[in-house]
Amino acid sequence: MSARVEIDIRSKRFGGQEVLRDISLTLAPGERVALLGPSGVGKSTLLRIAAGLDSAFEGSVRGAGRVAMVFQEPTLLPWRNARDNLTLTTGISAPLAEQALADVGLAGRGDAFPGRLSLGQQRRLALARALAARPDFLVLDEPFASLDAGTAAEMLALTARLVAESGATTLFVTHAPAEAEALADHVIVMSGQPAKLQLDPL
Amino acid sequence: MPADVPPARGSLAVTAASLAGLLALWSAAALLAADPGLMPGPWLVGPLMWQEAVSGRLWLHLGATLARVAAAFGLAMLLGTALGLAMGRLPRLDRWLDPWLVVLLNLPALVTIVLCYIWIGLTEAAAVTAVALNKVPMVTVMLREGVRALDPGLDAMARVFRMSPSARLRHVVLPQLAPHLAAAARAGLALIWKIVLVVEFLGRSSGVGFQIHLYFQLFDVGMVLAYALAFIAVMLAIEKLLLQPWEAHVRRWRGP
Numbered sequence: 359m360s361a362r363v364e365i366d367i368r369s370k371r372f373g374g375q376e377v378l379r380d381i382s383l384t385l386a387p388g389e390r391v392a393l394l395g396p397s398g399v400g401k402s403t404l405l406r407i408a409a410g411l412d413s414a415f416e417g418s419v420r421g422a423g424r425v426a427m428v429f430q431e432p433t434l435l436p437w438r439n440a441r442d443n444l445t446l447t448t449g450i451s452a453p454l455a456e457q458a459l460a461d462v463g464l465a466g467r468g469d470a471f472p473g474r475l476s477l478g479q480q481r482r483l484a485l486a487r488a489l490a491a492r493p494d495f496l497v498l499d500e501p502f503a504s505l506d507a508g509t510a511a512e513m514l515a516l517t518a519r520l521v522a523e524s525g526a527t528t529l530f531v532t533h534a535p536a537e538a539e540a541l542a543d544h545v546i547v548m549s550g551q552p553a554k555l556q557l558d559p560l
Numbered sequence: 561m562p563a564d565v566p567p568a569r570g571s572l573a574v575t576a577a578s579l580a581g582l583l584a585l586w587s588a589a590a591l592l593a594a595d596p597g598l599m600p601g602p603w604l605v606g607p608l609m610w611q612e613a614v615s616g617r618l619w620l621h622l623g624a625t626l627a628r629v630a631a632a633f634g635l636a637m638l639l640g641t642a643l644g645l646a647m648g649r650l651p652r653l654d655r656w657l658d659p660w661l662v663v664l665l666n667l668p669a670l671v672t673i674v675l676c677y678i679w680i681g682l683t684e685a686a687a688v689t690a691v692a693l694n695k696v697p698m699v700t701v702m703l704r705e706g707v708r709a710l711d712p713g714l715d716a717m718a719r720v721f722r723m724s725p726s727a728r729l730r731h732v733v734l735p736q737l738a739p740h741l742a743a744a745a746r747a748g749l750a751l752i753w754k755i756v757l758v759v760e761f762l763g764r765s766s767g768v769g770f771q772i773h774l775y776f777q778l779f780d781v782g783m784v785l786a787y788a789l790a791f792i793a794v795m796l797a798i799e800k801l802l803l804q805p806w807e808a809h810v811r812r813w814r815g816p
Contacts, residue, residue: 409720410720411719425720427716429717431713433714435731435732435735437810438813446723446727447717447718473813497720
């Protein structure tokens with residue numbers, strides 16, 4: 359259920375602009391790594407490459423296996439109810455989907471359309487979907503963005519518990535140091551132009 | 561997305577009054593013309609419609625026309641959607657095919673019909689092909705716009721979770737295209753039934769268009785109007801009873 363993921367990016371450009379150079383990152387099986395850095399430094403770009411969504415770069419990503427991702431936006435199918443959002447995207451059965459909903463505190467909400475859920479609930483559903491895929495490699499892109507402080511803290515505790523239970527190798531992007539420390543074994547700081555990585559001594 | 565404004569309670573009354581006004585205008589014109597052969601009033605056309613309905617001829621010709629409308633509509637929506645999807649997704653294909661689309665969009669319906677009849681023969685296949693060909697470019701253009709507006713976030717989600725191509729099409733792409741499909745269907749139906757009448761006028765021996773041709777040669781304005789009005793009524797019924805409920809169904813997730 360976990361993968362040894364080797365990310366090796368020699369160069370990533372958008373047009374003439376080089377945003378990433380000589381980035382090498384290896385995640386041990388089951389390891390949880392947080393990427394910390396200011397907005398616009400290329401964290402999401404690195405994450406998209408790691409998740410296999412962007413192949414227009416020099417370098418390679420190896421060993422990712424089955425990937426699941428929690429996006430910055432919940433990115434749900436608004437025309438399908440919560441249960442279908444789990445079954446259609448990950449292929450799990452309806453009873454398992456109900457269980458997955460209960461695991462994130464959405465018990466009994468299987469018939470609700472995403473538009474009827476609060477942002478916090480939508481984020482829970484997105485988390486449930488990523489875990490329902492039983493990933494070897496889990497990628498989370500600012501999963502607590504634009505939540506109020508109370509909801510974000512709750513969501514952080516829930517995410518930390520479920521990610522640890524899943525045992526998936528996890529790469530997680532944030533700009534909040536407290537989130538990074540709560541969720542990850544290691545924190546890596548990303549900075550510069552083009553961006554470089556640096557292990558946070560904390 | 562602005563909420564769909566439900567028709568106000570008074571709007572049905574306004575529609576009814578507006579249609580009554582049209583009927584009154586027609587009656588006034590008929591009285592002024594004072595020539596039932598040239599401008600028969602509603603009181604003459606109504607009984608003609610009844611007479612054709614009772615004899616069964618009206619249903620025979622309406623059925624023939626509707627079958628052609630359905631066949632051409634289905635073919636055009638299928639081809640146009642496929643082309644629109646391909647051109648919206650593949651910019652290179654779009655660059656190559658776009659000029660063809662512009663030519664086809666500007667090709668008069670009459671030319672397509674005449675050429676289809678000459679090349680394929682005076683057959684049912686030629687009639688349906690000619691109508692569908694007139695409609696395909698419009699569906700393509702409307703669907704291409706829809707494909708260009710697809711949410712890249714959902715596309716990324718579908719790729720990460722490795723949804724199968726058919727699941728992606730059915731659950732991710734088509735629901736986003738539903739408003740564009742509905743608009744294309746609505747505009748398409750309005751265009752297609754008019755072209756079907758021309759096709760029947762020029763080269764078929766059944767259908768509303770054929771009947772209009774027949775009574776045009778007999779200078780029987782009453783029968784021309786009777787068939788035209790009957791067909792308008794059928795198309796309005798299809799719009800109200802099929803198209804609008806379907807649109808409401810695909811929009812249900814937006815909620816009240």
